[in-house]
Amino acid sequence: MAKLKSPGELEALRSSILKKRDPDKPCITVCNGTGCQAYGSKNIAAAFQEEVKRQNLAAKVDVKTIGCPGFCERGTLVVIKPKDIFYQRVRVKDVPEILSETIGKGNVINRLLYTDRTTNVKVTQEGEVPFYKRQMRLIIGNNGLIDPTSIDDYLAIGGYTALAKALKMTPEQIIDEVKKSGLRGRGGAGFPTGSKWETTRKAIGETKYVICNADEGDPGAFMDRSLVEGNPHSILEGMIIGAYAIGSHEGYIYIRNEYPMAVRHMRIAIEQAEACGLLGENILGSGFSFTIKIKRGGGAFVCGESTALMASLEGRVGEPRAKYIHTSEQGLWGKPSNLNNVETWANVPLIINKGADWYSRIGTEGSKGTKIFALVGNISNTGLVEVPMGTTLKEIVFDIGGGIPKGRKFKAVQTGGPSGGMIPESLLDLSVDFDELTRAGSMMGSGGMIVMDEKTCMVDMARYYTTFLEGESCGKCIPCREGLRQMKYILDGITEGRGKEGDIELLEELSATLIDASLCALGSTAPNPVMSTIRHFRNEYEAHIKEKKCPAGVCTFEAVKVK
């Protein structure tokens, strides 16, 4: 492919790609995201390709593998375009029938359709599936339309139009637009993105860096995984626009090592973008040059913290440092650096294309746009949910998530991962909004939403998170390293029947120290799971300590048994 030397050439390429495509030709799209691969989707896609070849159907139907569209509960997902016939729980044995019945005769296979739980009616079209219908899938919706390893597919759906548009604007205009949109960081802290870009742009120094945080360390969160695996070009496009606005010529994408497919797909995307001249020297003839390198994480949750991530990029251990001087002024190698989360970058092309006015009409006063959540745990519809900010937790858990399976009762939902807090039933009317969630003692976090039913012990959950954090602490500062060590001892004791009077108070005292004295946010937010469970479920702690009983029936009290 020859390098595109102007926006005009980009459009010409796009037209030529679209011309070669027949929008009416049936296309079998098979989800090949990590989730569906665990269901055996690779075999299903291969089976389709083989059968199509064997039956000489290539002229009649295409087969395409796509990234994760989010309805992971029902994998492997197969959607037949252009009619959008939605088949779920597809297995290899279904392949011949799908070809002969649906492609061959135009018949729908009922047993593969989704059944609406409330009406018991079978749903044929993807857009009618209640799980998707109630979402606003501005970002993740594109996952269903493209093969993530094909830049042609990305161009066919309008990819890189935002870049072409942005290169005609001035950096100041772009930053203004992002500021006006109200976009706030999707990584957890919710810092206004436009402001961060502006600070980095204004910082002293010629060399500036633009970084994408794809470390996604919160266990149970996989929004970023699906975006990097399923639509890597959207992130690249966002980063190139950002780099142009900030005045940076070198970018890094830090991907967690536990996501090998994400690394592979992003590598392919970068190669393709470079081949097209969308990355590298003189992008689209604008005179702006920008390159991106991928670097892998080594398995450390703390490297999701910006200064630890940058230390890791420098080839050092992931030890955070004090942020009295912001990384926008002194970051990677001491240079001004703008770090944003995957989802934040993915929102940028949308904002440039549709404009800040359009974008800022979605969401709430303080939180604009949509947010993707990973709805997991004791929930009927496990998967990725994209909703406008302001949607209530109740809607997400019950209307979209389908409520709690096995006839059990909702107990709590954890947002914000190990840095977040438990939200009990009484607070389910809270809406997903940065400030509202923080006020309630939790936080938005990166988007992990773990639903727990009545058979979950809240003390055990506090112990789980504390154990996780103790293992992930870098060990540099005393409050986090020693504080979490001692908190874990206490929680282990309580769940094993060795809890004693005063344990809750000691946990609270330790929590206060971690919050005040920790060096970084890992330590200062580590008490949140403990504090929020004490706040909302103190009775469980007391039952464990005073009566040696676990109301949820989880803790086995080994210590008491041995006695």
Added chain:
Amino acid sequence: MVKLTINGRDIKADEGTTILYAARENNIYIPTLCSNEAVAPYGACRICLVEIKTARGRERLVTSCIYLVEEGLNVQTDTEKIRKIRRMLLELLLARCPDSEVVQDLTKKAGLEKTRFVEQTGNNKCILCANCARTCEEVVGVAAISLAKRGVEREMTTPFSEDFSEACIGCGSCSYSCPTGAISMEDKNRTRVIKWPHNTMEFKMKKCSVCGQYWAPEKQIEYIAKTSGTPLSDYDACPDCRE
């Protein structure tokens, strides 16, 4: 020059200095453990935390060893909140190193007799302040020891905790810089023995050609000769006899 207040006192300090430095210049005491003037500030022990209020009114807790002085900054070094935090940090540290006299002493000074927390066993006095590793890297330049592993497993050690390190020159700077005596150094007969928490090394000492004293490890002398580009023979006599 920057004007700020510390504990109500008006202080003037050069731009680019830390609160800790400014305080010390004005005889205001702020306790520290991981701070060492010879190396860059680390901010790990958190003992030097102070309460500040910026000129714009933002209140926060910061480590005085790292935070730079600002015009109009209001610093409090000994509030009830700070004392509580320090007490807790020392209580945690005492649980980590119950046998360390230095920690015991500091804890008593903070008004604590014992720790409520689970004590770690094994006569380990290392508080992981990393003074030793930082001195070895930043001052000596050989980086023979480092902090390995992470979290509660973190330890100060030579690579693979071997009783041998090619890089170590036996200078003992680590031992000097250690605030708790976790690294011991003893010159006995013709050998220097340095003991770290997880490994021990012995160094052959060089004999002075004049007075016969064993005055420094041979390895250290070789290193000095090499890096300064001077012949080894220049060091046949010890510093006292060289005049």
Added chain:
Amino acid sequence: MAAKQLKEKVGQVLEKYQRDKSALIDILHDTQSEIGYLPKEALEEVGQGLGVPLSRVYSVATFFKAFSLKPRGRHLINVCLGTACHVRGADKVLEQMEKELGIKTGGNTPDLKFTLDTVNCVGACALGPMVIIGEDYHGEMTPEKVSEVLKNYN
């Protein structure tokens, strides 16, 4: 692996990353893929080849969970202990694994067939509890399924 072969492999990895000191973590990943784990000699070669003190290479290799300084079994078992898998009973699966294999988490079976380790979320939460063996993802694991799944590996 013979010393000469090890040196060659490390050399190739260093060249791939143009002896960039900041690529240390990626270099250790690739070196570990080549050799199976990170023996002392490999860390020494990396340090020398990059001009980085051995103590720093050692610190980085021991800080990040992805690296193993000990030989590992033919099949690397990773039981996911992410939150979603935890609420679905992942620790009971891990317990059963330990029992079946007769080893503790982090260890190898004596015949070096299996290494048992844990991982904190691979993003396949719909199928939790997840167990990954090599490149195979085994979803909806229960303690009862452990023995069956392990039989598939030689």
